[in-house]
Amino acid sequence: MSETDLVGRCGLYCGACSVYRAYKDDGEYLNRLAEHLKCPPEKVRCEGCQVLTKECWGNECKIVQCLNSKGFNFCYECPQFEDNSCEKYEKLAKGYLEEDNVDIRANMARIKLGQAEAWLKESRERFKCPYCKTPCQRAPRSATTAERNSLRSFRRLKLPIKLKAELSFQVLNKWWRELSVFNCTCEFLQFPLCFHIEFSGNPAFL
Numbered sequence: 197m198s199e200t201d202l203v204g205r206c207g208l209y210c211g212a213c214s215v216y217r218a219y220k221d222d223g224e225y226l227n228r229l230a231e232h233l234k235c236p237p238e239k240v241r242c243e244g245c246q247v248l249t250k251e252c253w254g255n256e257c258k259i260v261q262c263l264n265s266k267g268f269n270f271c272y273e274c275p276q277f278e279d280n281s282c283e284k285y286e287k288l289a290k291g292y293l294e295e296d297n298v299d300i301r302a303n304m305a306r307i308k309l310g311q312a313e314a315w316l317k318e319s320r321e322r323f324k325c326p327y328c329k330t331p332c333q334r335a336p337r338s339a340t341t342a343e344r345n346s347l348r349s350f351r352r353l354k355l356p357i358k359l360k361a362e363l364s365f366q367v368l369n370k371w372w373r374e375l376s377v378f379n380c381t382c383e384f385l386q387f388p389l390c391f392h393i394e395f396s397g398n399p400a401f402l
Contacts, residue, residue, distance in 0.1 A: 198377075199316050199320075200248045200313070200316070200337060201243060201244035201245075201246045201315075202244045202245070202246070202316060203218075203244075203245065203307060203312050204245045204300075205245045205259065205260060205263055205269060205270050205271065206259045206270075206271050206285065206288060207271065207289075207298055207300030207302075207303035207304040207320035208299065208303070209301055209316070209320075209323065209331070210242075210244040210245050211240070211244075211319065211320060211331045212323040212331040212332060213317070213357075214229055214255045215229070215240055215241070215242045215254070216242050216243075216244060217330070217331065218240050219241040219242055219253075220228075221242055221330065224359075226240055233253075233360075239253060240253060241253060242254045245260070248260070253291065254301075258284055259271065259284060259285065259288065260342070262284065262367075264348060269329070270304065270307060270308070271285055271304055272304045272305070272307070272308045274328065277304070281374065288300065289301050303315060303336070315337055317330075337373075
């Protein structure tokens with residue numbers, strides 16, 4: 197597989213795509229994502245935008261379907277991209293910019309200028325998980341002081357050990373993702389350990 201296979205047709209980095217990562221990394225995350233997408237785990241598979249096969253989940257993408265119907269490979273080739281009149285793309289771009297701090301319009305501009313290889317290299321480093329070294333769905337960042345204090349406060353709560361164990365995966369895991377502090381496929385298997393490496397250096401969660 198070539199690295200250029202991961203150049204998203206809308207400007208996303210396919211290497212950090214949740215479907216691509218779940219398919220390549222397998223494990224618990226694949227099952228969770230399949231449940232979220234309401235499909236069998238074997239349907240969660242994709243090789244990247246540039247090498248879609250008939251089995252790839254990417255064929256269900258509305259952007260991909262739109263591009264294929266118009267005979268374009270990238271969104272920047274469409275006149276509606278230039279005048280900001282494509283509702284699907286504008287909604288997608290706004291969502292990624294506000295939620296993940298990913299500017300897919302800027303990415304499209306670089307790809308259009310022939311800078312895809314440099315952009316791919318930068319994206320690979322930007323989204324690299326500090327623990328398992330594979331790309332995350334969101335670029336990792338350091339936790340703020342307020343986040344550290346809040347999470348440490350939870351740790352100090354006097355709760356039955358069984359309940360605390362359940363909360364660690366159900367509540368904190370969800371909270372962790374929403375904060376965008378860490379969002380990797382390995383998170384579902386290593387969250388308690390990663391939590392304490394990041395926040396206290398103590399691997400004993402409970």
